Amino acid sequence: MSARPVALSATPESSLARTGVLLMLLGMLMFALNDVMGKWLVSTYSVGQVVFVRSIAALIVLAPFLWFSGPKKVMQVDRPFMQLARVAASTAEIFAFYFAVVYLPLADVMTYWLAAPIYVAAISPLVLKEPVGWRRWSAIIVGFIGVVIALEPSSQALTPQAIISILGSMTFALMLLLGRSLRGTPDTTLVFWQIVGAGLAGAGSLYFDWKPVSPRDLVLLGVLGVVAMLAHMLVNRALKMADAATVAPLQYTLLFWAIVFGWLVFGDVPRLPMLIGSGFIVASGLFIFFREQQLKRQGRIKEEPVEAIVTGSGDPV
Known part of the structure; x- marks a missing residue:
């Protein structure tokens, strides 16, 4: 008898939170599917060609x-030079991601990209003058240890492609930092110029490497941009319907999907060092996130929107 009143007395807030969780999980699944399509396409077409067609679809x-x-x-556009720097960082990150997934398993690339919030936390004191206490510095060090473990510096896993992947994740971190300094700019403006920048860079490479596109792949290229935009809409809606502390950590399910799809679609068996390193990185990122949420509630750091951790393939936003 006691179970019925509890179920019936569910508050609207709890219902919204559950919906937000479902939307976030669905958004992460769509980002993962987008990454799979991106990896599939760049095995046939140039990175510039994929980025160009994807950008056109996203603009539509x-x-x-x-x-x-x-x-x-x-x-x-306010602060045009800052906006230009953000677009440049975003474009470089997208190209680095696509280049990396040509040669590396999705799970490896996703592991490196998930380290971006750790880089942001480490650089924030220098760039944004945001204080970072010993607890977050400890988590940052743990995160860097995770990156080193995943890279396997003494083995053949430390390839030029892996280094480019790390540099790409650092560029992604730079984009996030620049986004923090552009909080007053509407999201639509940020998205538009980000897509335009990537599209122009992709168009510039078409002269050197253009391949005729089959009807099937043309559909996939179009879907690539559409799915990315829809995924971002789901994530943004989730962050509005539920507390950030509830839904933002679910972004790390991207790594789960990267492992699953990498194995099922491309036959990539996850490396043990990558799994161990990713555990360090995820634990570090989660600690930094929840610590920042605690400090915001205490009024010790500024409140700001939560940014999604998305890859270059899933990112026009």
Whole structure:
């Protein structure tokens, strides 16, 4: 008898939180599927060609939102040099991601990219003058140890592609830092110029390496951009429906999907050092996140929007 009143007395907030969790999980699954399609396509077509067509598809999806918010607002860019730096970092990160997944398993690349929030926490005191206490510094060190374990510096796993992957994740961290300094810029504006920058870079490479696209792959290239935009919409909606502390940690399910799809689709068996290193990285990232949430509640650091941890393939936002 006692179970029925409990079920019936569920608050609207708890219902919204459950919906937010489901949306976040679905968004992460869509990002993972997007990464799989990206890895599949760059095995046949150049990175620039994939990025170009993907950007066109993403712009088509974004067009109604641009029209609704007003095209003039998109063109009115505050702090243009900072915006340009963010677009450059985002474009470099996208190309690095696609280049990395050509040669490395998805799980390896995702492990390196998940270290980006750790780099942000380490650089924030220098760039944004944000204080970092000994607890977060300890977590940062643990995260760096995880990166070293995953890289296996003394083995053949330390390849130029792995190094490019690490550099790409650092560029992603730089993009996140620049995004923090552009908090006043509407999301639509950030997204639009980010897609335009990637599309222009992709277009610039078409002259050197363009291959005829089969009808099937043309559909996949279009879906690549559409799925990425839809995934971001799901993530953004999840962050609005539920507390960040509830849904943001679910972004680490990307690693689970990367392992599963890498194994099922590409036959990539996860390396033990990668699994151990990813455990260090995820634990470090989660500690840093929850510690920052605690400090925000105490008013010791500034409140700011939570940014999704997404890969280059899943990122036009």
